[in-house]
Amino acid sequence: MRYAAPPLEDLRWRAPVEPLHTGTVEKATRFQPVCLGIGMHYPDYSHDEDCLFVNVWSPANATPRSKLPVWIFIQGGGYVSLSNANWNGAEVVQKSGHNIVMVNFNYRVGLWGFLASERVREDGDLNAGLLDQRMLMKWVKEHIASFGGDPDKVVIHGASAGAGSVAMHMVAYGGRNDNLFVGAMAESVFFPAQPFVPELEYQFDRVIRQTGCSKVARPKQIACLRSKDVAALQASNYAQPFPGRSQPPMPLFYWTPCIDGDFLRDLPYTLFRRGSFVDVPVLFGTDTDEGSLFAPNTATQPEVADFLANNYPKLTPNDTAAILALYSPPLPLLPGHAPWFPTASRAYGEATFTCPSDNVLNHLHAFTELTDSLFVYRYNVLDDDNLALGIGVPHLFEAAAIFGPDNIGPTAARPSYKTYNAPMVPVLMAYWISFVRTLDPNIYRVKDAPKWGVWGEDMERLVLETGNVRMESTPQDERARCQFWQGLGDVMEQKQ
Known part of the structure; x- marks a missing residue:
C-alpha cells in the first residue's frame, strides 16, 4: 500500500506528502518496487523511484476494536540501499498467538534519500529518507486501527541502519516526543560519520557536474536535477572517495544522514549525552563479530589504517596509529583471511556498531527514568559455515531467529537454524514478541529461558x-x- 505520494519530479528531495485519494479500492496483494539503492542499474523491475510502500500483517479476525500492539520494522542497508525489503511478518504474528500487528516499509536511500546541500534546504528538505520513516509512523498512527492495531502501542525496531534510525528517532527534533512509539528495539546500531550540511556541499557539486546541471544558476540547480530522468540521476548514485581520499577502495557508506539543524539538531551522540531523547523502554544488541562482513582482507597494518581512513576521512595518521596500537598485536588468524583481517574486522565493528550501542546505552542509563527497562544482548550463536568462512558471528546473524529462517530472504539464513541452532529460533522470537506486547522481553519468554x-x-x-x-x-x-x-568522537563525527 502507498503511505505517501510517489516522490517524483517536483517531490524529489522534499518531505513526503499524503498520497492522492483515488476514491477506488486498491488491490494490495503483492509487494511493490523497493527504493533504488547505490550502484543499481536502472531500469530494474524490482526497484524504482516510486517506492514509498508499506506492508502490514495482521490476524485475519482483527477489527478496529482489537487494539493489538504494533511492531514497525525499519530496514537496514547503510542508508545506501534497502537490504531487508519485504521480510515476511506472518510467522511472528502467528507465534504471538495472533496478538500483534507487524509492519514493514520502504524509504528513500542513497542519493534519493540523503543528498545534502544548502541548495537542497533552500528548495526542498534534507534527510528525506528519515522523513519518510517519520511519515510512515504517522501513517500507522492514523490507519493501523483499521488492521486491528493500537496506535498508542507502537514499538519501532530497526536492523543496522534501521537500528541507527531508531536511535535517531529517539533524539529527533531535540528529543521531542510526538507519541509515535512507546518502545524501541535495535539490532546493531549503525553510526557512520554523520556530517554537518556545509561538509557535504562537495557531494552535491559532484552530482550537478555529473548530470549537466553545474552551469545552471545556483537557485535553479535543484530544479535542474528534478527535471532529469530517473536513469540520469541513478547514474550518479554511486560511491566516490571522500575528500582527501583518492585511492580505492571506496567508502562503504557514501550517502548518510546529515546534521540538518531540525530533525537532527546535533550529532546523535551529543543529544543522547545531554539527555535529549524520548525516554522509552529499549531492547538493543550487537553480534560478536560485527565488522567481519565489512572489513577488507587486509594483510598489513597500513592497509588497516587506509581502510579506516577511507570510511572516516577525518582520521589523521596519529589517530590511525593510535588505533593500530590499541588493536595490537594482531589477533589470531581466521580461515581464508590475511593476517590483519581480524584486526580490521574488530576495529571497524567496534567503531561503527558495538561501541555506538554501548555508549548510547550508557547515556540512556544516565538519564532514563526507566532503569528497569534497558534490555541489552550480545548474539553469539556459532554456525559451522560462518566459522569456516572466518566471519565468526556476523552482523545481523540473529535476524533469521527473530523473524524465522524462512522469512528473511532465500540467502539470508544459514541451514543451522533448522538443525543444531534450531532451538534458538523460538527463544529469540518469544523475547522479541514479548517486548512488542508488554515492553518486557520476559513476560512471554519461552519456558526455561533465563x-x-x-x-x-x-x-x-x-x-x-x-x-x-x-x-x-x-x-x-x-x-x-x-x-x-568515544574520545575520537569529534573526528569520527560521532561526537559523544
Whole structure:
C-alpha cells in the first residue's frame, strides 16, 4: 500500500506528502518496487523511484476494536540501499498467538534519500529518507486501527541502519516526543560519520557536474536535477572517495544522514549525552563479530589504517596509529583471511556498531527514568559455515531467529537454524514478541529461558548462545576500547 505520494519530479528531495485519494479500492496483494539503492542499474523491475510502500500483517479476525500492539520494522542497508525489503511478518504474528500487528516499509536511500546541500534546504528538505520513516509512523498512527492495531502501542525496531534510525528517532527534533512509539528495539546500531550540511556541499557539486546541471544558476540547480530522468540521476548514485581520499577502495557508506539543524539538531551522540531523547523502554544488541562482513582482507597494518581512513576521512595518521596500537598485536588468524583481517574486522565493528550501542546505552542509563527497562544482548550463536568462512558471528546473524529462517530472504539464513541452532529460533522470537506486547522481553519468554536482566553500572547484557543463554557483564577491555572510540568522537563525527 502507498503511505505517501510517489516522490517524483517536483517531490524529489522534499518531505513526503499524503498520497492522492483515488476514491477506488486498491488491490494490495503483492509487494511493490523497493527504493533504488547505490550502484543499481536502472531500469530494474524490482526497484524504482516510486517506492514509498508499506506492508502490514495482521490476524485475519482483527477489527478496529482489537487494539493489538504494533511492531514497525525499519530496514537496514547503510542508508545506501534497502537490504531487508519485504521480510515476511506472518510467522511472528502467528507465534504471538495472533496478538500483534507487524509492519514493514520502504524509504528513500542513497542519493534519493540523503543528498545534502544548502541548495537542497533552500528548495526542498534534507534527510528525506528519515522523513519518510517519520511519515510512515504517522501513517500507522492514523490507519493501523483499521488492521486491528493500537496506535498508542507502537514499538519501532530497526536492523543496522534501521537500528541507527531508531536511535535517531529517539533524539529527533531535540528529543521531542510526538507519541509515535512507546518502545524501541535495535539490532546493531549503525553510526557512520554523520556530517554537518556545509561538509557535504562537495557531494552535491559532484552530482550537478555529473548530470549537466553545474552551469545552471545556483537557485535553479535543484530544479535542474528534478527535471532529469530517473536513469540520469541513478547514474550518479554511486560511491566516490571522500575528500582527501583518492585511492580505492571506496567508502562503504557514501550517502548518510546529515546534521540538518531540525530533525537532527546535533550529532546523535551529543543529544543522547545531554539527555535529549524520548525516554522509552529499549531492547538493543550487537553480534560478536560485527565488522567481519565489512572489513577488507587486509594483510598489513597500513592497509588497516587506509581502510579506516577511507570510511572516516577525518582520521589523521596519529589517530590511525593510535588505533593500530590499541588493536595490537594482531589477533589470531581466521580461515581464508590475511593476517590483519581480524584486526580490521574488530576495529571497524567496534567503531561503527558495538561501541555506538554501548555508549548510547550508557547515556540512556544516565538519564532514563526507566532503569528497569534497558534490555541489552550480545548474539553469539556459532554456525559451522560462518566459522569456516572466518566471519565468526556476523552482523545481523540473529535476524533469521527473530523473524524465522524462512522469512528473511532465500540467502539470508544459514541451514543451522533448522538443525543444531534450531532451538534458538523460538527463544529469540518469544523475547522479541514479548517486548512488542508488554515492553518486557520476559513476560512471554519461552519456558526455561533465563530471565533477561537489565543494563546497569556493570553494563550487563544477555548472551544469546545455543544451549547457554546467560547474563554477562561487558568485559573491561571492551569498555576501554569503547572509551577510546568515544574520545575520537569529534573526528569520527560521532561526537559523544
